[in-house]
Amino acid sequence: MATIAIARAYQQSFDARPHTTLAITGGLFNALGDFVAQxxxxxxxxxxxxxPRTYDIARTLRFFCFGFAMSPLLGRWNQFLEHTFPLRSNGPASKVSWVALGKRVACDQIVLAPFGLALFLGTMGIMEGRNRRQIQQKYSDIYVPALLTNWKVWPAAQLINFRYMPLPYRIPFQSTCGVFWTLYLSMLNSREDAKQDREAAMHRILG
Structure with missing residues (x-):
């Protein structure tokens, strides 16, 4: 079956070049999310x-670049969680520790989620050519609402991810769920960009 063949090819690629495989996978899923959003x-x-606006290829490329750069970091983060909070501390046959699973999810959402969102907004602002004031405005307008939305959605997804997905497949699973999250972030970021562009145009008109 095609799905089995794809999974086998992914596993072979991951075993040979884990960081490159994660980078390409994350970049493609991020680009897909922006494509759907547009x-x-x-x-x-x-x-x-x-x-309708003309399709913005550069915008999709920016999302690809962010996913490409971020996914290997997420892979290392997952390794850290795997070793710091083992689900089966007494061997593979032992029961899953729901306390350890809860700690994984909590650590992920308390530490990585705020950092990742901050990195996304700053990186996108820089790649879009925004100035310091505009990037600060992005944080002011978007950061808290997006983080609160993140905490409504991602804990459940990560609970499933950390509980059932083998380590090599956690980024693909996260990236698959992330298509919808990227769609949300893309639209949120796009609305903020449009707002800033209108303000900049008005400022130029008024002198």
Missing amino acids: VYQNTIGLKPRER
Whole structure:
């Protein structure tokens, strides 16, 4: 079956080049999330009398670059959680420790989630060519609402991920779920960019 063949190819690639495999996987899923977001914004998400915008390839490439760079770091983070909070401390046949699982999820959401979101907003701002004031405005407008939304969605996804996914497949699972999260972040970031562009244009007009 195709799914088995893909899984086997992924495992072989991961065994040979783990960081490269994670980087490409994360980058592609991030790009897919932005692609879906742009298609949505230009079809279902259009407001009355609003014209569709030209597909922004550079925007998708920015999402690919962020996913490409971030995924190997996430791989190392998962290794850290795996060794710091072992689910079966008494051997493979022992019962899963739900306390350890809870600690994994809590650590992931308390430490990595705020850091990852901050890194996303800053990196996107830099790649978009925003100035310092505009990047600070991104943080002011987006960071807290996005983090609160993250805490409503990701704990359940990571609970499943840490409990059932083997270590090599945690990033692909996370990236698959992340398509919808990237869609959300892409639209949130796009609205903020549009707002800042309008403000910049108004500032130029008013002198």
